[in-house]
Amino acid sequence: MSNKGLLAVLSGFAGSGKGTIMKKLLEKYPEDYALSVSATTRHPRPGEEEGREYFFKTEEEFKEMICSGELLEYAGYVGHHYGTPRAYVEDQLSLGKNVILEIEIQGALQIKEKFPDTLLMFVTPPSAVELMNRLKGRGTETEEEIIARLSRAVEEADGCEAYDYLIINDDIDESVANVHRIIESEQLRMRRCLPEIEAIKNDLRTFLKEEEK
Amino acid sequence: MSNKGLLAVLSGFAGSGKGTIMKKLLEKYPEDYALSVSATTRHPRPGEEEGREYFFKTEEEFKEMICSGELLEYAGYVGHHYGTPRAYVEDQLSLGKNVILEIEIQGALQIKEKFPDTLLMFVTPPSAVELMNRLKGRGTETEEEIIARLSRAVEEADGCEAYDYLIINDDIDESVANVHRIIESEQLRMRRCLPEIEAIKNDLRTFLKEEEK
Numbered sequence: 117m118s119n120k121g122l123l124a125v126l127s128g129f130a131g132s133g134k135g136t137i138m139k140k141l142l143e144k145y146p147e148d149y150a151l152s153v154s155a156t157t158r159h160p161r162p163g164e165e166e167g168r169e170y171f172f173k174t175e176e177e178f179k180e181m182i183c184s185g186e187l188l189e190y191a192g193y194v195g196h197h198y199g200t201p202r203a204y205v206e207d208q209l210s211l212g213k214n215v216i217l218e219i220e221i222q223g224a225l226q227i228k229e230k231f232p233d234t235l236l237m238f239v240t241p242p243s244a245v246e247l248m249n250r251l252k253g254r255g256t257e258t259e260e261e262i263i264a265r266l267s268r269a270v271e272e273a274d275g276c277e278a279y280d281y282l283i284i285n286d287d288i289d290e291s292v293a294n295v296h297r298i299i300e301s302e303q304l305r306m307r308r309c310l311p312e313i314e315a316i317k318n319d320l321r322t323f324l325k326e327e328e329k
Numbered sequence: 330m331s332n333k334g335l336l337a338v339l340s341g342f343a344g345s346g347k348g349t350i351m352k353k354l355l356e357k358y359p360e361d362y363a364l365s366v367s368a369t370t371r372h373p374r375p376g377e378e379e380g381r382e383y384f385f386k387t388e389e390e391f392k393e394m395i396c397s398g399e400l401l402e403y404a405g406y407v408g409h410h411y412g413t414p415r416a417y418v419e420d421q422l423s424l425g426k427n428v429i430l431e432i433e434i435q436g437a438l439q440i441k442e443k444f445p446d447t448l449l450m451f452v453t454p455p456s457a458v459e460l461m462n463r464l465k466g467r468g469t470e471t472e473e474e475i476i477a478r479l480s481r482a483v484e485e486a487d488g489c490e491a492y493d494y495l496i497i498n499d500d501i502d503e504s505v506a507n508v509h510r511i512i513e514s515e516q517l518r519m520r521r522c523l524p525e526i527e528a529i530k531n532d533l534r535t536f537l538k539e540e541e542k
Contacts, residue, residue, distance in 0.1 A: 238519070244532030263540055266533055273530040281514070282522040294517060301494070301514040304507060306451070309495040317486040319457030320479055327476055 121150075121214040122299055123205065123231055125224045126283075127276070128239030129269045131250035133285045137239060138218050140292045148296075150213040152205055155181060158196040171201060188230060189223035200227070214299055221275040228278075235302055236279040237295060242286045334363075334422040335512055336444055337429045338437045339496075340489070341452030342482045344463035346498045350452060351431050353505045361509075363426040365418055368394060371409040384414060401443060402436035413440070427512055434488040441491075448515055449492040450508060455499045 128134035142149050155171040157178045166172055173181065178197050181187050190199030200217055208215045217227070228234050241247045247269065251262045276282070281298050285291045302308070341347035355362050368384040370391050379385055386394065391410050394400050403412030413430060421428045430440070441447050454460045460482065464475050489495070494511050498504045515521070 240526070240529060244529045244536065247529070247533070248536065263537070266537055270530060270533050270537070273526055273533070276526060277519060277523065279519050281517045282519050282526065283517065284522075284525065294514075297510050298514045298517060301507075301511045304494045304496065304511065306490060306492050306495050309497075310490065312497065313453070313486055313489060313495065316453060316457045316460070317483060320460070320483050320486070323457065323461065324476070324479055324483070 121209040121212050122235060122302060123209060123227070123233065124214060124216045124235040124237065124295075124299055125227060126216055126218050126237050126239060126295070127221055127224050127272075127279070128283070128285075129241065129247055129272060130265045131247055131254065132239040132241055133250075133288060133291070134218060134239040136288055137283070137285065137291050137295060138216060140288065141216070141295055144292060145296060148214055148299075150208040150211075150215050152200055152208075152215055152217050155187065155190075155199045155201050156196060157198075171204075189219065189226035191220065191223055221272055221278075225275075225278060233308075235281070235299065237281045237283055237298065238276040238279040239283045239285050239291070240276075242284050334425050334427040335448060335515060336418065336422060336440070336446065337427060337448040337450065337508075337512055338440060339429055339431050339450050339452060339508070340434055340437050340485075340492070341496075341498075342454065342460055342485060343478045344460055344467065345452040345454055346463075346501060346504070347431060347452040349501055350496070350498065350504050350508060351429060353501065354429070354508055357505060358509060361427055361512075363421040363424075363428050365413055365421075365428055365430050368400065368403075368412045368414050369409060384417075402432060402439035404433065404436055434485055434491075438488075438491060446521075448494070448512065450494045450496055450511065451489040451492040452496045452498050452504070453489075455497050 126134050126138060138151075142151060153167060153169070153171060155173050155178065157173055157175050160166070160170070160172050164170065175197070178199065181199065181201070182190060186202055187199035188202050188205060190197060192198075200219070200223070205215050219227075224236050228236060241250060248262070248266065251257060251265055257265065283291050283294055339347050339351060351364075355364060366380060366382070366384060368386050368391065370386055370388050373379070373383070373385050377383065388410070391403075391412065394412065394414070395403060399415050400412035401415050401418060403410060405411075413432070413436070418428050432440075437449050441449060454463055461475070461479065464470060464478055470478065496504050496507055
């Protein structure tokens with residue numbers, strides 16, 4: 117196995133529980149994972165620290181990051197920009213940490229294009245009824261907002277077919293275990309282990325040549 | 330997740346420990362796995378039972394199985410034929426069992442061609458030195474046989490790049506856990522979960538249509 121970490125993305129329907137999965141995964145395996153810190157053009161809120169919650173940038177700085185290819189993906193959201201800095205992610209990966217990003221489908225596909233080796237996971241509640249119940253249960257959205265979110269979910273369900281894995285979030289601990297299991301398994305993918313096979317092959321060849329003498 | 334089992338193949342260098350991994354996997358998770366029973370043209374040995382160790386066939390019956398597509402793969406070995414009956418494997422898969430076959434690269438690639446969804450795993454000792462030590466340690470082969478097996482290993486190392494996963498068998502229990510983990514993860518592959526996504530999408534659409542009324 118190589119010592120390089122894996123870049124993974126967790127997306128999912130609103131109300132799928134992806135945020136909780138992320139939180140529990142990092143709590144349970146703090147050694148294995150690094151959270152990416154996003155860059156944003158919004159102003160820091162009280163208590164937020166540069167480089168901890170976000171890297172805070174001006175609009176101009178943010179645009180420059182886009183132009184110079186410093187962002188793996190970026191998107192606008194209520195008047196501000198958010199993006200994933202490439203350098204931070206690459207540093208963590210080379211330290212052997214798996215980096216998990218919680219981003220939406222558009223950003224996920226941007227990253228997959230730049231890094232085809234990125235692992236895309238999509239989180240869904242076990243059924244549409246459950247999805248609706250969870251949205252209603254949050255009690256934070258109006259009926260119209262819920263309808264809007266459900267329409268959005270239909271669109272997302274089309275996009276999610278481009279993902280590598282589906283996490284059916286019925287039980288939160290099982291889902292955390294599944295995400296961790298997928299990432300551990302993916303490290304054994306043949307294309308990620310070619311250096312190991314190459315080393316064995318070379319050693320065998322050297323040994324056989326010496327035997328021939 | 331669908332209830333259908335997964336077809337998996339375990340191959341590996343002589344001395345890689347793949348046989349032990351198979352045995353322990355089936356001992357540890359008897360509910361999850363079914364061993365395939367091979368067809369063979371060799372005669373039953375005392376104590377062997379039809380349908381338990383092998384399905385015993387005449388040369389003629391075996392050829393007919395080949396011609397009628399009843400074998401997933403087959404190969405000759407010291408004057409006899411061995412093959413994997415398709416019907417038995419398909420029955421077990423539809424019962425929700427994962428079927429694991431321990432076969433060589435040629436047979437594995439035959440199966441992958443017929444069933445692209447087959448999972449191919451290749452087992453290797455952690456290094457060439459370890460591979461040589463294990464072969465010598467068995468004490469069952471002459472020096473020449475060992476050299477022959479190592480030459481064979483170099484060829485196999487080329488072929489194994491077509492496999493999906495590499496199991497570096499350093500610790501047997503860890504390898505068993507890895508094989509099981511890979512098979513569990515692969516059941517969450519998006520292409521295997523499309524019916525689940527489709528069902529959620531349809532239910533959401535129905536719900537939204539009713540809301541519009």
